[in-house]
Amino acid sequence: MGACTGMTEIITTLSANFQYLFVRYALIVGVLIALCSSLLGVTLVLKRFSFIGDGLSHVAFGAISIAAALNLTNNFLLVLPVTVICAVLLLRTGQNTKIKGDAAIAMISVGTLAIGYLIMNLFSKSSNLSGDVCTTLFGSTSILTLNEAEVWLCGILSILVIAVFLLFYHKIFAVTFDEDFMAATGVKAKTYNLILAVIIAVVIVLAMNLVGALLISALVIFPALSSMRIYKNFKAVTICSVIVSVVCALLGIFIAILASTPVGSTIVAVNIAGFLAFSMAGLIARRA
Amino acid sequence: MKKTVVVLFFICVVCMAVTGCSQKDNGTDDFADLGIIDLDISKMSGIMVYSQVVHIGENPAEYVGKCIKITGQYYASYNEETASYYHYVIVGDEALCCQAGLKFIWKGDHKYPNDYPALNTNIELIGIYEKREEPGKTNYYLIADSLSPAE
Amino acid sequence: MPQLACQNLSLGYEGKTVITDLSFHVNAGDYLCIVGENGSGKSTLMKTILRLKSPIKGEIVTGDGLAHNDIGYLPQQTMVQKDFPASVREVVRSGCLNRCGLRPFYNRAEKRMAEENMNLLGIAPIAKHCYRELSGGQQQRTLLARALCAARKILLLDEPVAGLDPKATVEMYDVIKSLNSNGITIIMISHDIAASVKFASHIMHIGNHASLFFGTTAEYLKSEAGRIYSGWGRAPA
Numbered sequence: 001m002g003a004c005t006g007m008t009e010i011i012t013t014l015s016a017n018f019q020y021l022f023v024r025y026a027l028i029v030g031v032l033i034a035l036c037s038s039l040l041g042v043t044l045v046l047k048r049f050s051f052i053g054d055g056l057s058h059v060a061f062g063a064i065s066i067a068a069a070l071n072l073t074n075n076f077l078l079v080l081p082v083t084v085i086c087a088v089l090l091l092r093t094g095q096n097t098k099i100k101g102d103a104a105i106a107m108i109s110v111g112t113l114a115i116g117y118l119i120m121n122l123f124s125k126s127s128n129l130s131g132d133v134c135t136t137l138f139g140s141t142s143i144l145t146l147n148e149a150e151v152w153l154c155g156i157l158s159i160l161v162i163a164v165f166l167l168f169y170h171k172i173f174a175v176t177f178d179e180d181f182m183a184a185t186g187v188k189a190k191t192y193n194l195i196l197a198v199i200i201a202v203v204i205v206l207a208m209n210l211v212g213a214l215l216i217s218a219l220v221i222f223p224a225l226s227s228m229r230i231y232k233n234f235k236a237v238t239i240c241s242v243i244v245s246v247v248c249a250l251l252g253i254f255i256a257i258l259a260s261t262p263v264g265s266t267i268v269a270v271n272i273a274g275f276l277a278f279s280m281a282g283l284i285a286r287r288a
Numbered sequence: 289m290k291k292t293v294v295v296l297f298f299i300c301v302v303c304m305a306v307t308g309c310s311q312k313d314n315g316t317d318d319f320a321d322l323g324i325i326d327l328d329i330s331k332m333s334g335i336m337v338y339s340q341v342v343h344i345g346e347n348p349a350e351y352v353g354k355c356i357k358i359t360g361q362y363y364a365s366y367n368e369e370t371a372s373y374y375h376y377v378i379v380g381d382e383a384l385c386c387q388a389g390l391k392f393i394w395k396g397d398h399k400y401p402n403d404y405p406a407l408n409t410n411i412e413l414i415g416i417y418e419k420r421e422e423p424g425k426t427n428y429y430l431i432a433d434s435l436s437p438a439e
Numbered sequence: 440m441p442q443l444a445c446q447n448l449s450l451g452y453e454g455k456t457v458i459t460d461l462s463f464h465v466n467a468g469d470y471l472c473i474v475g476e477n478g479s480g481k482s483t484l485m486k487t488i489l490r491l492k493s494p495i496k497g498e499i500v501t502g503d504g505l506a507h508n509d510i511g512y513l514p515q516q517t518m519v520q521k522d523f524p525a526s527v528r529e530v531v532r533s534g535c536l537n538r539c540g541l542r543p544f545y546n547r548a549e550k551r552m553a554e555e556n557m558n559l560l561g562i563a564p565i566a567k568h569c570y571r572e573l574s575g576g577q578q579q580r581t582l583l584a585r586a587l588c589a590a591r592k593i594l595l596l597d598e599p600v601a602g603l604d605p606k607a608t609v610e611m612y613d614v615i616k617s618l619n620s621n622g623i624t625i626i627m628i629s630h631d632i633a634a635s636v637k638f639a640s641h642i643m644h645i646g647n648h649a650s651l652f653f654g655t656t657a658e659y660l661k662s663e664a665g666r667i668y669s670g671w672g673r674a675p676a
Contacts, residue, residue, distance in 0.1 A: 017336065020343075022340070022343045046523055144335065145339050168543065170543070174536050177519065177523065177530065181585070181589075184491055186506065186507030228522060231524060233524055233567070234525050236524070257333060260333040260336075262335075
C-alpha cells in the first residue's frame with residue numbers, strides 16, 4: 001500500500017535526521033513549549049483573553065528591537081521583564097476599567113509592533129534586517145538554530161511554568177470559573193491572577209522561538225479549543241490540550257523538516273487540521 | 289470510552305493524510321557509499337540545510353576535520369586589510385529571508401576572477417573543514433578539493 | 440460581640456447612592472433575612488459586606504473571630520460562559536479553596552466534605568456532568584454545595600430559591616435551616632416574605648434608600664413595615 005512504503009520512507013528519513021544535534025534540540029524545546037502554552041491556553045480562552053498571545057508577542061518584538069538597538073548580547077534580560085509587566089497590566093485591565101480588555105490589547109499590540117519595527121530600521125546594526133524581522137515574527141528556522149545555552153534556558157523556564165501550573169492548578173481553575181466567589185470567600189484571587197499573568201508572559205516569550213510572534217495565538221488557543229469540542233470537565237480538557245499540542249508540534253516539526261516548509265506555519269497548519277478533526281469527532285460523538 | 293475511540297480514529301485519519309505528503313527522493317552518491325563524506329549537506333532538505341550551516345558557523349570546532357559536501361551560491365568579497373579575496377558558499381532558509389554561509393579555500397592554483405565561476409551561480413564543494421590561525425583572529429574554512437557547478 | 444456589624448453604611452453603584460446610613464449587626468448563629476423591593480440595594484449590600492464593592496461611607500466590622508475565609512457565598516447570578524468545561528464535582532470542590540491556603544491539593548477531609556454536601560443537596564448522581572448542561576435548579580444546588588464547602592461560620596445567600604420549582608424550594612429552605620441549627624450564621628436576601636418570616640430569627644427591611652426595620656422576626660410582624668409587607672395590614676392610602 002502506498003501509505004506503508006511512504007511511512008517507512010518517512011521513518012528512515014526522520015531517524016537519519018535525529019543524528020543532528022540541532023534537530024534534537026528543536027524537538028525537545030518544541031515539546032516543552034507546546035506543553036506550556038497549551039496548559040495556559042485553556043485559561044486564556046475561557047477568560048476571553050485569546051488574543052493576549054498576539055498582544056504580548058508584539059510587546060516582546062518591540063523589546064527585542066530595543067535590545068538589538070542597544071546591542072545587548074542576551075536580549076532575554078530585557079524582553080522577559082518588559083513582557084511580564086505588560087502581561088500584568090493587560091490582564092488587570094480586564095475588569096472594571098475605562099479601557100476594556102480587547103481595546104487595551106489592540107493598542108499595546110499594534111503600538112509595540114510599529115515602534116519595534118521603526119527602532120529596528122533606525123538603529124539596528126544587523127546586516128540582514130528583514131531576515132531578523134522575519135525570524136522574530138514568523139519563527140522561520142529559529143527553532144532549528146538553537147544553541148545549548150538557549151535549550152537549557154527554555155528547559156528550566158518550561159519546568160518552572162509546569163511546576164507553577166501544577167501547584168496552583170485548583171486556584172487557576174477557581175479564578176477562571178468564578179473570580180468573584182473566590183474573592184468573596186477569602187481566596188486571594190488578585191494574587192493568583194498576577195501569578196497567571198507572569199507565567200503567561202514567560203510562555204509567550206519562549207513560544208516566540210518556536211512559531212514566531214505572529215503565530216503564537218494559534219499555539220495557545222487551538223489545542224484548548226480542540227479539546228473543548230470533546231471533553232466537558234476542566235481536568236480532561238487540560239490533559240487533552242497538552243497531548244494535542246505536543247503531538248501537533250512534533251508532527252509540525254517533522255513535516256517541516258521533510259517537506260522543507262517554515263516550521264511555525266506548519267505547526268499552526270497541523271493544529272488547524274487537528275481542530276477540524278476534533279470538531280467532526282465531537283459532532284459525531286454527540287449524534288451517537 | 290466511545291469519545292476516545294472516535295478521537296483516535298480521527299487522529300489516525302489525519303496521520304494518514306499527512307503521510308501522503310512525503311516527497312523524499314533517495315539518491316545515492318559514490319562518495320557517500322565509499323564512506324568518505326562525513327556530512328552531505330547537498331542531500332538535505334532546504335530548511336535543514338540552512339540550520340546545519342548556521343550550526344557549523346556557531347560551533348565550528350565540532351566540524352574541524354570532517355569532510356563536507358555542500359551546494360550553494362558562490363559569492364566572493366575583497367578584504368582591503370589583507371588585500372585578498374574571500375570566497376563563500378551561501379545557503380538560504382526556506383523563506384529566503386535569511387542566509388548563512390561558509391568560507392572556503394579552493395585547493396590548487398586558482399586565480400580570481402578568471403578561474404572562479406560567476407557570482408551567485410550554484411556550485412558544489414567537497415572538502416575538509418579546517419581551522420586557520422590568522423593574525424588577529426581564528427578563521428574556519430572549508431578546504432575544497434573540488435568545486436564544480438551545480439544546478 | 441457581634442460576628443458582623445455595619446455602622447452608618449452608605450452604599451451605591453455607578454455614582455448614585457442607593458442606601459444611606461444603614462446600621463445593623465449579626466450575632467453568631469443568627470438567621471437574618473434581608474427583604475425589600477427590587478432595586479432597593481440588597482445585592483449591593485451583600486457585595487459590600489463581602490468586600491467585592493467598597494462602601495461610600497461607613498464601616499463594616501467583623502468580630503467574634505470571623506475571618507474572611509470563614510465565609511460561604513451563593514450569588515444571585517454567576518456569569519459562567521456557555522461552553523465552560525467544568526464538572527459538578529470540580530465546581531463544588533472549588534469551594535474548599537479558602538481552607539487550602541498554599542496547599543496545592545485538596546486533602547481527604549475536604550474531598551469527603553464536598554461529597555457530603557453533594558449528597559445533602561441531591562446532586563451526587565450528576566457529579567461528573569458538565570455544569571453548563573444542567574437545569575437551573577441543578578446549577579443552583581451545585582453552587583449552594585460549593586458555598587457550603589466554603590462556609591465555616593457564616594453563609595451569605597442572594598435569593599437562593601429564585602427560579603426553583605416548589606419542591607426544590609422547600610428542600611433548599613430545609614437544608615439552610617438545618618445548617619443554621621448546626622451553628623452556621625445565615626444572611627439571606629429573599630423575596631419570599633412568607634418563608635423569611637417562617638425561618639428567620641431576624642429581619643431587615645430595606646426601602647426608600649434606608650433601613651425601614653431591623654430586629655427580630657417577632658418584632659417585625661408587629662411593626663408597620665412588617666404588617667404591610669407580609670400582607671396582614673393595609674397599604675397606606
